Amino acid sequence: MxxxxxxxxxxxxxxxxxxxxxxxxxNQVITKYCFGSDSKQYFILYDPIxxxxxxxxxxYYHGGGWLFGNPELxxxxxxxxxxxxxxxxxxxxxxxPRYTYTDMREDLNLTLSKIQALxxxxxxxxxxxxxxxxxxxxxxxxxxxxxxxxxxxxxFKQEDFSGLFLTAPPLDLTxxxxxxxxxxxxxxxxxxxxxxxxxxxxxxxxxxxKTLCIHGTKDGLVNYEASExxxxxxxNIHPTFLKKIKLAEYGHIESASWAHTNNFLRDxxxxxxxxxH
Numbered sequence: 001m002x003x004x005x006x007x008x009x010x011x012x013x014x015x016x017x018x019x020x021x022x023x024x025x026x027n028q029v030i031t032k033y034c035f036g037s038d039s040k041q042y043f044i045l046y047d048p049i050x051x052x053x054x055x056x057x058x059x060y061y062h063g064g065g066w067l068f069g070n071p072e073l074x075x076x077x078x079x080x081x082x083x084x085x086x087x088x089x090x091x092x093x094x095x096x097p098r099y100t101y102t103d104m105r106e107d108l109n110l111t112l113s114k115i116q117a118l119x120x121x122x123x124x125x126x127x128x129x130x131x132x133x134x135x136x137x138x139x140x141x142x143x144x145x146x147x148x149x150x151x152x153x154x155x156f157k158q159e160d161f162s163g164l165f166l167t168a169p170p171l172d173l174t175x176x177x178x179x180x181x182x183x184x185x186x187x188x189x190x191x192x193x194x195x196x197x198x199x200x201x202x203x204x205x206x207x208x209x210k211t212l213c214i215h216g217t218k219d220g221l222v223n224y225e226a227s228e229x230x231x232x233x234x235x236n237i238h239p240t241f242l243k244k245i246k247l248a249e250y251g252h253i254e255s256a257s258w259a260h261t262n263n264f265l266r267d268x269x270x271x272x273x274x275x276x277h
Contacts (some may be wrong), residue, residue, distance in 0.1 A: 003251055004218040012253035019260035025079040033118065035110040043091035043111060044071040045124075046078035052085030056162055056276060057126035059089045059115070059144075063135030063168075063256075065221070066096050066104070066185045077259045080266065081273075087124060089115065093140065096184035101197040104185075108144050112154040128162040130276050134256055135222055136185075138169025139199060145209060146202035158207045163276030165212040165269055168255045170222045171230035173198035177223060200230045208238035212272040214265060216250025243272065 002008060029047040036042075058081055062069045071090035078088045093107040118124045133141030141164065144151075148158050173194060176182050186197040195201050211234070215227045224246075231244050245268060247255055258266035 003220070003249065005220045007220075009220040009252045012251060016253045016256065016260065020076055021073070025075050028075065028079055028082050030075065033114055035114040036107070038094055040070075040092050040094045041107060041110065042071075043089050043114070044075075044078075045118075046075065046082055046088045046090065048082040048085050048087070050085065051087055051125055053125045054277070055084075055086050055126075056128040056130045056273075057087050057089065057115075057124060058130050058132060058273070059091070059111075059141070060131075061093075061133035061137030061140045062090060063133070063137045064095075065181050066136045066139075067181060068095070074259075080259075080270075084270070086273075087126070096181065100184065101186050101193055104140060105143065105147075105150070105196075108140060109150055109154060112144070112151070112156060116155045128276070129160060130163040130165070130273055131161060132165045133169060134167040135169065135252065138166040139171065139173075139197070141166065142169065142171060142199040143197075143202070146199050146206050148202075148206060158209070161209060163210045163212075163273065165214075165272055166227070167214045167258075168216065168219055168222050168227070168252050169213065170226045171198070172200040172226050174200075175223050175225040175229055200233065203230065203233055203237070208241040210241050210272075210276055212243050212245070212269065214245045214247065214255050214268070216247040216252065216255045218249050219252040219255070221252040243268075 027049045031045045032042055034042045062074050071092050074090050081088045091111045094103045131141040131145055145161055145164055151157055170176055173186055186194040213227055213231055215224055217224050231242055234242050
């Protein structure tokens with residue numbers, strides 16, 4: 001089966017979920033918080049048994065092509081961080097084809113509002129936030145940080161965020177292959193919505209943030225160029241803030257192998273997060 005194709009990635013996905021879901025989780029306290037009336041407007045707070053208040057809050061957006069997935073599927077991934085004392089939130093969000101980028105942007109805003117409320121109530125305990133995301137979730141995590149006018153509207157500023165870690169993220173939507181999925185998410189390429197949905201278009205006026213990006217050159221779902229062009233621009237503006245791991249011959253699913261295997265990618269992510277304290 002030819003690596004670099006969507007068919008290869010679908011085949012690889014079976015093994016990914018088998019390995020990920022077969023892992024047992026321990027020492028987690030799991031709480032669901034709703035931030036809207038729709039069944040997809042909620043997030044899961046995964047707490048360690050003992051929260052380390054000196055550590056940032058992690059907010060991690062799952063992938064699934066803006067179409068599939070829910071936070072409950074990623075309890076094992078959250079457990080990796082919980083074991084080290086981190087609180088981690090994994091949000092759900094309304095998805096295509098019924099909903100588009102505009103609705104997901106609203107869900108990002110409502111998530112920020114709910115996080116702010118829980119922090120004031122003492123349920124959350126953080127001074128800084130680290131954002132993370134895989135695939136489509138990488139787009140959403142990036143938009144939270146880079147669309148700074150929304151941050152201000154919900155009581156945040158870019159300085160409240162200390163890191164951004166991304167796996168196989170579509171950050172320049174113009175480099176993505178045209179597909180119904182992309183169309184349902186962002187609309188026509190010539191539209192304002194398409195431009196607004198692409199994190200690249202928000203880079204220029206943003207403050208620098210420490211960033212880790214992992215992406216395989218044989219990604220059959222998110223073209224490698226869709227992150228490469230973003231980070232080429234990023235390096236030109238803020239060269240010391242970026243670490244990019246270019247995985248030669250890796251596919252989309254292989255880039256996310258840290259979720260089920262304690263490998264060098266997991267080490268890179270955990271070391272990055274520690275450096276963002």
